[in-house]
Each structure stands twice: as structure tokens, then as C-alpha cells.
Amino acid sequence: MAGIMKVKAKAKKGxxxxxxxxxxxxxxxxxKDKKTGELIPAMFLQEITVQHAGKTVFAGNLGTAxxxxxxxxxxxxxxAKGEELTINWVExxxxxGTETAAIK
Amino acid sequence: xxxxxxxxxxxxxxxALIGAGVLMPRLAMAAWNTDAFKADNQGAAMKALLGAExxxxxxxxxxxxxxxxxxxVVPVTVKTSATNVESISLFVEGNPTPLVAxxxxxxxxxxxxxxxIRMGKTSVITAVVKADGKLMSASQETKVTIxxxxx
Numbered sequence: 001m002a003g004i005m006k007v008k009a010k011a012k013k014g015x016x017x018x019x020x021x022x023x024x025x026x027x028x029x030x031x032k033d034k035k036t037g038e039l040i041p042a043m044f045l046q047e048i049t050v051q052h053a054g055k056t057v058f059a060g061n062l063g064t065a066x067x068x069x070x071x072x073x074x075x076x077x078x079x080a081k082g083e084e085l086t087i088n089w090v091e092x093x094x095x096x097g098t099e100t101a102a103i104k
Numbered sequence: 105x106x107x108x109x110x111x112x113x114x115x116x117x118x119x120a121l122i123g124a125g126v127l128m129p130r131l132a133m134a135a136w137n138t139d140a141f142k143a144d145n146q147g148a149a150m151k152a153l154l155g156a157e158x159x160x161x162x163x164x165x166x167x168x169x170x171x172x173x174x175x176x177v178v179p180v181t182v183k184t185s186a187t188n189v190e191s192i193s194l195f196v197e198g199n200p201t202p203l204v205a206x207x208x209x210x211x212x213x214x215x216x217x218x219x220x221i222r223m224g225k226t227s228v229i230t231a232v233v234k235a236d237g238k239l240m241s242a243s244q245e246t247k248v249t250i251x252x253x254x255x
Binding site for chain 1: 220
């Protein structure tokens with residue numbers, strides 16, 4: 001499966017700036033299906049963890065009020081061009097994914 | 105023969121071991137706090153997540169638009185001058201469930217986070233920074249012309 005994460009990580013002056021976006025609907029569970037009038041069940045990313053060289057550099061617990069296609073930006077000390085970031089995500093349905101991205 | 109006391113003891117240590125095993129790989133990361141994310145009022149959500157309500161502090165800076173045309177996508181940036189920051193969390197008082205997200209800041213990661221959030225209606229956004237065991241916050245009202253929750 002192609003990944004859902006789009007990651008731009010740039011090493012600069014000893015720190016790495018990370019901008020990431022997940023392609024995900026982030027269904028809040030509060031919208032109604034226009035045809036049936038029934039609530040569309042919630043389906044959203046619950047957890048995102050980013051690791052660099054075996055160390056967690058970012059972790060987020062997300063709720064349904066995070067916009068569709070969640071965007072998160074942060075930066076951490078260390079990291080160099082060519083090194084790899086590992087991103088783990090967990091959906092509220094229990095679905096999980098692990099993806100990698102290179103630092104540029 | 106096992107009497108009542110040893111049974112209780114065995115159950116207790118067994119439980120503790122299982123708990124430790126589950127938590128091990130995620131060390132610093134608190135599990136997704138269902139109570140806090142499901143709470144429908146801000147005070148309760150803050151208490152469930154952080155244990156108490158924060159006090160306003162100028163050490164926390166919250167950047168959000170004063171008017172958001174589209175409540176489905178409201179860009180927010182939180183930063184703080186505090187040291188030993190453990191987490192940054194975001195709340196929107198007027199949303200059906202006010203807790204938006206909780207971000208852990210491990211040592212070495214800058215205490216600054218940008219993201220985009222949903223707002224159902226005009227409301228106050230509050231960013232809470234947990235640092236050195238203290239809870240500090242900054243709030244701002246954002247007017248929403250089109251809500252981002254229902255539909």
C-alpha cells in the first residue's frame with residue numbers, strides 16, 4: 001500500500017525541520033450521510049509517532065477536530081541529510097502503518 | 105495451598121507486569137486518553153488530560169487567525185519560551201469535544217507545533233503547555249464564518 005504520509009524534512013544548522021501531511025479524511029463521526037440521514041462513523045488518525053535514529057522525536061494524540069489531511073510541523077535537534085525518519089500511525093479503527101522518509 | 109492473600113498478591117504483581125509490558129515501547133508517550141477526547145466540556149477535558157486547569161501565561165504564544173472563513177481548516181501555531189516542555193495540547197471550547205490534540209515534546213524537540221484544526225463555530229482556542237509539571241496556557245478567540253464540524 002502506498003503510504004499516506006507526505007513528509008518534508010530538512011536538516012539545517014544542526015536541527016531538522018519536519019513538515020508532514022497525512023492523506024486522511026479524518027471523519028469526525030458527527031456528519032450525517034445526506035441520503036440516509038445516518039451518522040457516518042468516525043474514522044480518524046489517533047496517534048502519529050516520528051522516530052529518528054531509534055529515538056522518538058515527536059508523538060501526537062489526535063482527536064476528530066484535527067482537519068482533514070492532518071498537517072503537523074515541528075523541529076528537533078540533530079538529524080542530517082540522507083538519514084531516515086520512521087513514522088508510525090494508528091487509526092481509531094485499529095489500522096496501523098509504518099512509513100519512512102529521508103531527511104533532505 | 106494458596107490462601108486469599110497470596111492470590112491477591114499474585115494477581116496484583118501479574119497485573120503490574122502486564123501493564124509495564126504494554127507501556128514499555130512507548131515510554132514517554134501517554135496513551136490516547138479516551139475520557140479526555142470524549143469529554144464534552146473544556147474543563148472536564150483539561151482535568152482528564154492534564155489533571156488540572158492551566159493558568160494563563162505570557163510564556164505561551166498561540167498564533168491563530170482572528171477570523172477563519174472556513175472552520176474546517178484553521179491554522180494554529182503554538183510556541184513557548186518555557187523549558188523542559190513535556191506536552192502541548194489544544195482545546196476549542198465551542199467544539200462538541202473540546203480537546204483537539206495532544207503533542208508530546210521529547211527532549212531535543214523544539215517546543216513549537218503547527219497544525220490545522222476544525223472549529224464548529226466561533227470560539228476561544230486555548231493552547232496548554234505542560235512544562236516542569238506546571239500548566240500554562242494562552243487563549244484566543246477565532247471567529248468562524250463557516251463551521252467545520254457538521255454538514
